Amino acid sequence: xxxxxxxxxxxxxxxxxxxxFIADAMRAVDYLETRSDIDKDRIGATGSSGGGxxxxxxxxxxxxIKAAAPGTFVTTKKAYLYSGxxxxxxxxxxxxxxxLIDHHxxxxxxxxxxxxxxxVDSDFFPIEGxxxxxxxxxxxxxxxxxxxxxxxxxDASLHAxxxxxxxxxxxxxxKFLNGKDIKIERKSYNILSEKVLACTQKGQVKLEYTDSKxxxxxxxxxxxxxxxxxxxxxxxxxxxxNYQRNPEEFHLRTFTPIYExxxxxxxxxxxxxxxxxxxxxxxxDYTNEAKDTVICLWDKGTSDIENHIYLxxxxxxxxxxxxxxxxxxxxxxxxxxxxMCRTDKDFFGVLDRLTKxxxxxxxxxxxxxLFELDYAIKNLKKKTDxxxxxxxxxxxxxxxxxxxxxxxxxx
Numbered sequence: 001x002x003x004x005x006x007x008x009x010x011x012x013x014x015x016x017x018x019x020x021f022i023a024d025a026m027r028a029v030d031y032l033e034t035r036s037d038i039d040k041d042r043i044g045a046t047g048s049s050g051g052g053x054x055x056x057x058x059x060x061x062x063x064x065i066k067a068a069a070p071g072t073f074v075t076t077k078k079a080y081l082y083s084g085x086x087x088x089x090x091x092x093x094x095x096x097x098x099x100l101i102d103h104h105x106x107x108x109x110x111x112x113x114x115x116x117x118x119x120v121d122s123d124f125f126p127i128e129g130x131x132x133x134x135x136x137x138x139x140x141x142x143x144x145x146x147x148x149x150x151x152x153x154x155d156a157s158l159h160a161x162x163x164x165x166x167x168x169x170x171x172x173x174x175k176f177l178n179g180k181d182i183k184i185e186r187k188s189y190n191i192l193s194e195k196v197l198a199c200t201q202k203g204q205v206k207l208e209y210t211d212s213k214x215x216x217x218x219x220x221x222x223x224x225x226x227x228x229x230x231x232x233x234x235x236x237x238x239x240x241x242n243y244q245r246n247p248e249e250f251h252l253r254t255f256t257p258i259y260e261x262x263x264x265x266x267x268x269x270x271x272x273x274x275x276x277x278x279x280x281x282x283x284x285d286y287t288n289e290a291k292d293t294v295i296c297l298w299d300k301g302t303s304d305i306e307n308h309i310y311l312x313x314x315x316x317x318x319x320x321x322x323x324x325x326x327x328x329x330x331x332x333x334x335x336x337x338x339x340m341c342r343t344d345k346d347f348f349g350v351l352d353r354l355t356k357x358x359x360x361x362x363x364x365x366x367x368x369x370l371f372e373l374d375y376a377i378k379n380l381k382k383k384t385d386x387x388x389x390x391x392x393x394x395x396x397x398x399x400x401x402x403x404x405x406x407x408x409x410x411x
Contacts, residue, residue, distance in 0.1 A: 016092060022061050029058075029062060050090065053090060055069070056106050068114075068115050072120055077103065079132065085353075113149070116172045120154065120155050121154055121157070122159075171184055237370075241370045243363055248273055251270060252268060254267075263316055265281055265283055278325065295377070296324045297327070299330065
């Protein structure tokens with residue numbers, strides 16, 4: 001989770017932690033070039049999962065990499081979108097989808113250098129996407145007359161850098177970096193201790209070099225720089241809220257009310273955008289017709305009435321309606337999980353995945369929710385001449401959700 005912690009701080013500043021990972025990897029190549037036992041013209045890169053991502057990045061960003069074997073990562077964004085798998089922070093390129101960046105573009109940029117795709121058949125990075133990428137890209141090596149320098153090797157395994165993948169990579173690098181065709185036989189391996197692998201005496205750069213700077217510290221400096229200049233905040237907010245939105249004509253679905261605890265409970269449903277509904281339960285004192293409405297927002301919306309029933313009763317007793325509203329990702333509008341190995345409560349659950357997919361497309365869940373809230377208020381005003389206010393807690397914090405109303409001059 002370390003890279004998630006730092007990565008999400010970067011996202012808040014409109015950045016990606018990928019550039020830190022890439023810079024670190026490039027500094028490693030700098031170090032290799034200083035060694036007398038290293039031929040700087042024969043440096044390759046390989047890795048699995050996040051290491052496959054790092055290899056993928058280096059193929060594009062560092063021309064000193066002469067051969068590469070990215071493992072258990074390369075697929076297509078479309079295939080991975082439907083898989084529902086987790087997405088690490090460094091794998092998230094903000095606006096990447098908006099700018100049509102996909103895995104095959106990264107591979108094509110490496111042609112005609114030697115490239116081996118390392119895959120496993122039961123990965124959460126779909127093998128179907130890996131095959132699609134391979135088929136799309138091999139033509140570029142064929143055009144250069146080096147079709148033998150682009151290969152794909154698949155092992156039977158779950159997500160892992162298996163021994164078979166390691167052997168395939170070693171034989172590949174031997175052929176294309178050393179010019180030697182070798183056949184590696186399996187044998188026992190000696191695992192090096194962490195102490196031997198550490199690059200510093202204390203094992204952490206930050207502990208040994210007091211003038212070094214963490215990602216957190218740099219992000220804090222960047223954020224404080226933003227704080228000095230808040231010009232254009234309203235325009236920025238509105239641009240994000242309205243990003244590629246196509247609002248539907250308002251059609252309110254009503255359902256049979258329920259009468260409980262001295263309250264009338266009325267269910268409502270409407271579509272804000274195509275295939276994107278919002279749901280609400282409106283609580284009111286059935287002995288008095290109220291005009292004023294309090295829109296209630298909390299993380300689980302109508303799925304968490306029990307823990308907020310006293311607040312709801314307090315609102316209705318004051319002579320107002322309490323509208324518990326489900327925006328995207330809340331209550332009845334919570335997305336179905338695609339990855340059966342994870343629950344909705346997991347760190348890499350479905351809401352985390354939805355949020356990251358939106359950021360890859362240049363959008364955000366926050367912006368969608370604000371758009372939906374404004375849509376609800378705008379159409380509620382057409383139905384009543386009463387006062388409308390918002391009560392929000394936790395993930396629906398007041399300043400977070402009320403910002404759209406202020407931005408549009410409704411309060």
